[in-house]
Structures are given as structure tokens and as C-alpha cells.
Amino acid sequence: MSKMQVKIEGADRIVYISREGCIDLAGAINILKRVIQEFGNQRVLYILEDARRSTLDLSVPEMGVYYDEIKKHLYKFVEVRHAIVLSTPFETAMGVIFQQMVSSLSVYSYACFSTEKAAKEWLKNGKYYGVQFAQRTNKYD
Incomplete structure (x- = not known):
């Protein structure tokens, strides 16, 4: 069983995700859906995911x-x-594979870190x- 926490802390406007336990495809999609549900109204999204206390069960x-x-x-x-x-x-290797997989996306950047x-x-x-970003004009100030 896995545990997850998603929140924005402080003025940096970074979305912090902390997860524990084993994460499979359903768990990864659940995290994504929660982030979109809570922060999908923003035009920019900066996510810091701490996965040091979790394992990945994803092919x-x-x-x-x-x-x-x-x-x-x-x-x-x-x-x-x-x-x-x-x-x-293992998680770092899988992260690097995913980083290469998403590298063609112009809006989404993904990177792995040890700290x-x-x-x-x-x-x-x-x-x-x-x-x-302005809410209605889609232009930034």
C-alpha cells in the first residue's frame, strides 16, 4: 500500500509530492489525476516529487x-x-528512461535528482x- 501527500508550501509555488510505498501504473495515474484536479487551473506547474521512500513497479x-x-x-x-x-x-534508471521518453514534449520537462x-x-x-498569468487572457503579466 502506498501513501501520498500533495501540497503547495510557501511562496515558491512549487507543488510538493511526497510518496511512500510501492507505486504501480494505477498509483502513478492517481497521482497525476490528483495534481491535475488540484492545480490544473494554473498555466505553469512546477512539481517536486520526493520518491525516496517509495519503490516503482512499472514496466x-x-x-x-x-x-x-x-x-x-x-x-x-x-x-x-x-x-x-x-x-x-533502479528508480533512477527508470526515471532516465522516462526523461528520454518525454523529451519531445515542448511543454513538459522531467528530470531526476538525488537531492x-x-x-x-x-x-x-x-x-x-x-x-x-492572467486568468482570462492567457497572457502573462
């Missing part, structure tokens, strides 16, 4: 299914940056980090 073909689920929601955003902090060689500090630095280098 490469299942990663393709997850990729397709992500693509369905990208039309809502001008930029999504997703940093994941990992601690094991939260490095992940935050990468997120804050996003093209629109700190930019406030």
Missing part, C-alpha cells in the same frame, strides 16, 4: 501508458517542470518561474 510499456495520460492534460499549460528525487539505481536542493534549483530555472 517500460506501462511508462508509455503513463506518458499518454500526461499528454492528455498538457494543453492546459504553457510549461510543466517535474523534478523527481530518487535514491535507488531536493538540486531539484529545486532546476525547477526555479523554468522559463516562467515566478511569472503570474
Whole structure:
């Protein structure tokens, strides 16, 4: 059984995801749906996912299914940056495979890190980090 927490903390407007336990395809899609439900009204999304206390039970073909689920929601955003902090060689290898899989998406960037500090630095280098978007005009201030 897995546990998950999703929240925005402080003024940095980064969505923090903390997960524990074994994550399979259904669990990964559940996390995605929760993020979209709670933060899908934003034009930019910066996600820091701490997966150091979880394991991944996902095959490469299942990663393709997850990729397709992500693509369905990208039309809502001008930029999504997703940093994941990992601690094991297997999860890191799978993360790098997924990073290569999504590299062709212009709106979505994904990167693996071993520390939260490095992940935050990468997120804050996003093209629109700190930019406030108008709700109705879809233009940024």
C-alpha cells in the first residue's frame, strides 16, 4: 500500500509530492489525476516529487501508458517542470528512461535528482518561474 501527500508550501509555488510505498501504473495515474484536479487551473506547474521512500513497479510499456495520460492534460499549460528525487539505481534508471521518453514534449520537462536542493534549483530555472498569468487572457503579466 502506498501513501501520498500533495501540497503547495510557501511562496515558491512549487507543488510538493511526497510518496511512500510501492507505486504501480494505477498509483502513478492517481497521482497525476490528483495534481491535475488540484492545480490544473494554473498555466505553469512546477512539481517536486520526493520518491525516496517509495519503490516503482512499472514496466517500460506501462511508462508509455503513463506518458499518454500526461499528454492528455498538457494543453492546459504553457510549461510543466517535474523534478523527481530518487535514491535507488533502479528508480533512477527508470526515471532516465522516462526523461528520454518525454523529451519531445515542448511543454513538459522531467528530470531526476538525488537531492531536493538540486531539484529545486532546476525547477526555479523554468522559463516562467515566478511569472503570474492572467486568468482570462492567457497572457502573462
